[in-house]
Amino acid sequence: MLAASLILAALMGAPFSPRAVVPVTSAAVTASVQPAAFNPSAMARAHVAKITITPATAGTATTVIENQTGAIVETLGSAIPVVAATPIEYTWAGTGVADGVYGIHSTLTDAQGVVSETVVPVTVDTTAPGVSFGALRPALTKRGPVALRASTDDLSGAASIRVDVASQTDVPIGSADVAVGADGTSGATDWNLRLRKRLLLPGVYRLRATITDRAGNIGTSDARLLRVDRAVTTRIIYSLPDAGNVIALTFDDCGSNRDFQRIVSAFRAAKAQTTFFCNGVNVRDNTSADRAAIAAGNTIGSHTWLHPQMPTLPYGEQVSQIRGDVDAWWKVAKVSPAPFFRPPYGLHNATTLRAAGDAGFAWTVLWDVDPSDYLTPPPGELVQRVVSKARKGSIVVMHANANTAATVPQLIRAVRAQGLEPKSLDQMFGASAYLAPLGS
Ligand SMILES: [Zn+2]
Numbered sequence: 282m283l284a285a286s287l288i289l290a291a292l293m294g295a296p297f298s299p300r301a302v303v304p305v306t307s308a309a310v311t312a313s314v315q316p317a318a319f320n321p322s323a324m325a326r327a328h329v330a331k332i333t334i335t336p337a338t339a340g341t342a343t344t345v346i347e348n349q350t351g352a353i354v355e356t357l358g359s360a361i362p363v364v365a366a367t368p369i370e371y372t373w374a375g376t377g378v379a380d381g382v383y384g385i386h387s388t389l390t391d392a393q394g395v396v397s398e399t400v401v402p403v404t405v406d407t408t409a410p411g412v413s414f415g416a417l418r419p420a421l422t423k424r425g426p427v428a429l430r431a432s433t434d435d436l437s438g439a440a441s442i443r444v445d446v447a448s449q450t451d452v453p454i455g456s457a458d459v460a461v462g463a464d465g466t467s468g469a470t471d472w473n474l475r476l477r478k479r480l481l482l483p484g485v486y487r488l489r490a491t492i493t494d495r496a497g498n499i500g501t502s503d504a505r506l507l508r509v510d511r512a513v514t515t516r517i518i519y520s521l522p523d524a525g526n527v528i529a530l531t532f533d534d535c536g537s538n539r540d541f542q543r544i545v546s547a548f549r550a551a552k553a554q555t556t557f558f559c560n561g562v563n564v565r566d567n568t569s570a571d572r573a574a575i576a577a578g579n580t581i582g583s584h585t586w587l588h589p590q591m592p593t594l595p596y597g598e599q600v601s602q603i604r605g606d607v608d609a610w611w612k613v614a615k616v617s618p619a620p621f622f623r624p625p626y627g628l629h630n631a632t633t634l635r636a637a638g639d640a641g642f643a644w645t646v647l648w649d650v651d652p653s654d655y656l657t658p659p660p661g662e663l664v665q666r667v668v669s670k671a672r673k674g675s676i677v678v679m680h681a682n683a684n685t686a687a688t689v690p691q692l693i694r695a696v697r698a699q700g701l702e703p704k705s706l707d708q709m710f711g712a713s714a715y716l717a718p719l720g721s
Pocket residue numbers: 533534584588625626
């Protein structure tokens with residue numbers, strides 16, 4: 282009933298008010314409650330209300346909890362003798378009552394028989410707040426600001442709202458706090474795209490709003506996609522030696538849907554993730570493997586549209602080769618290869634690096650291990666070439682061809698036996714893949 286009237290009030294645009302219990306104040310007796318909203322079944326958070334009754338004069342005090350119709354749901358103290366200005370304290374566990382607003386009703390009868398009353402509302406709320414996360418405005422931006430808006434019709438109201446930002450593969454990057462309006466129904470913030478003081482790099486991100494209500498219950502929205510696109514300075518990396526006992530087995534080109542799919546399946550079976558640098562033309566043609574790779578949480582990077590020797594092309598064509606791959610991935614799976622770019626054959630000149638940066642790629646990913654898998658060595662030989670060169674944080678360049686695809690399960694076992702766990706670039710970099718250097 283209460284919830285229905287609150288929803289109705291929200292629909293009508295009336296100010297949110299769970300205060301269906303009318304407060305009563307008195308000079309002779311005061312009551313306070315901490316917290317004013319609580320969840321009796323919560324484990325870690327405040328799960329009882331601490332109630333303090335302070336009489337101004339001596340007499341006897343009766344304190345009860347009433348529901349909204351005035352019926353007593355629990356008696357905390359009956360005709361208790363009290364001394365002036367000496368508080369008495371109760372706790373109320375809210376056991377067995379429905380969610381709602383209750384009244385702490387204290388009655389003081391003094392020596393002359395004069396009766397004084399106070400009523401203070403307290404909210405029992407065991408329900409996670411529903412979270413409505415408004416459309417991002419804009420959903421495609423260079424540097425922000427992006428308007429973040431979230432609302433709830435929660436019984437106790439929002440105490441805090443934050444928006445968690447994750448990569449498209451759900452690597453957590455950071456959170457933006459959203460200012461909550463005084464009535465606790467909504468919050469809005471113009472977010473400047475900074476997380477931990479660093480500006481978010483170009484790419485596609487998943488944003489979710491989380492609301493914690495005043496009783497400590499937590500609700501989270503579905504994800505919304507944010508696209509960031511602007512020119513950056515690209516940096517070449519060959520390996521990530523600080524990443525620990527991990528190795529990035531990466532696969533380029535993706536010319537065959539079957540071989541591409543087979544590698545995706547092999548990593549899924551091994552409970553590991555990898556990275557694909559596919560050409561846009563293959564992304565366009567191999568959509569089932571594309572989607573399987575994304576669904577399994579693998580990282581993708583750009584490898585240009587048609588696999589040209591980039592230094593032979595003028596700037597404008599180099600940019601459009603990279604942009605073509607970006608557009609292909611967005612069309613197929615609403616994802617972006619940014620911030621990872623790998624030029625075909627590793628060939629690059631200053632123009633290539635400028636084109637990659639201008640197209641939004643912060644990392645030009647080369648390698649420190651090349652087993653020449655395109656020459657289709659026998660499986661044992663291919664594995665041996667990798668393990669003999671692999672070290673902590675190595676990046677291994679391979680190709681999504683039939684011979685390599687058939688070797689992947691054996692290769693994963695071999696690097697694990699060497700003490701190196703195969704990881705995607707997202708997993709190896711973590712959040713730092715997505716954040717610009719401080720001050721940029
Ligand atoms: Zn290639």
